[in-house]
Amino acid sequence: MDRLLYQRNLSDHTIRSYGTDIDEFHAFLEREGLSVGTFKYPDARNYLSSLYDKGLKRATVSRKISTLRSYYHFLIEAGVVENHPFLSLPFPKKEKALPTFLYENEINALFESLDQGSRMYLRDKAVLELLYATGIRASELITLRRDRIDFNYMILKVHGKGNKERIVPFNESAKASLLEYIEHFKKHIDHNDALWLNYRLEPLTVRGLRHALDMMVKRSAENFDLHPHKLRHSFATHLLNNGADIRAVQELLGHESLQTTQKYTHISKEQLRKTYLRTHPGNQKR
Known part of the structure; x- marks a missing residue:
């Protein structure tokens, strides 16, 4: 665990997952009367089968x-x-599930449904604006500090996976919402030394962020699951649908591999229809 933390700079969440996986493996060894030294390749295949039997x-x-x-x-x-x-144990073939995203009209409906009478309305609006404007991860949003926001140039300095830093721009709408939120909650933000606050005016956690997003949807008329990654998917999809260069999107998302970004090149049926009508010669008046 120390090596994962200090040499590989993995996140706390990833390290916990490693620990859980290793604990489960040792429980399997105990059930089978094996040890790490006596465990061989045929046993590894049996272990793989046991994982599939669990329906994972x-x-x-x-x-x-x-x-x-x-x-x-x-x-x-x-x-x-x-x-x-x-x-020598082969990895299972990856499931080719496309990322889910919100259409632009669903994004607009979500903003319109925010409860302006809520105590945390300004926070909810700023959170939505920033997640959709930047595509940053939930962990990146929660750990964001005020001194890493440049309102003049409208850029964020984000600490991503592996403690790697990247620059992400944001728009005027996100800027206005952020400034309004910070001005309103400045005293509590300073007291907690944390940018994002929960309903008790204490530092917001990733779990609290997910709960806040769930409540936003419940108050709206929309029927979909909302999590920070869905807004990240929407950010990438909308950029690509509107002609953004895939390598620029890769940089904005902080992906090491272009292949990871390419999963966002799926396009909506409406975008496909528009492209077809605009470009196919048979659709031009004769």
Whole structure:
């Protein structure tokens, strides 16, 4: 766990997932009367089958296998074991599920449905504006500090995965909402040394953010699940649908691989229809 934290700079959430996966693996070893040293490749295949028997998604199974590969690399380096039973074990093929996103009219309806009488209306509006304007992750939003917001140039300095920093621009609408929120809650923001506040005027957590988004949807007439990543998906999809360069979107999202960004190149049926009507020669008047 120390190596994951200090050498690989993984997030607390990822490290907890590693710990859970390793604990589950050791429970399997105990049930089977095995140890990390006696565990061999055939046992690894049995373990893979046991994960599928639980009905886990392929992405979850892949993560657990990846965890145990890293674990055995560590054990070999430490001289605890000699063989790596997971090295030749194939990863499950990835499920090709497209990211879900909101259409522009759904985004507009969400903003319009915000309860202006709510104590946290200004916060909710600023949160929505910033998530949709920048596509930043929930963890990046929660850890954002005022001194990392440049209102003159309208850019954020964001600490992303692996403690990597990137610059993300935001728009006039997000700027206005942020300034209004900060001005109204300035005393409590200063007292907590945290930009985002919960209903008790204490620092907002990622869990609290998800709850706030759930409440926004419940107060609206829209029928969909809303989580920070759906706004991130919407941000990327709308940029690409409107002609943004995919490498620019990759940079804005903080993706290391272009392949990760390419999943957002799916387009809405309406966008597809518009493109067809605009570009197909047969649609031109003769």
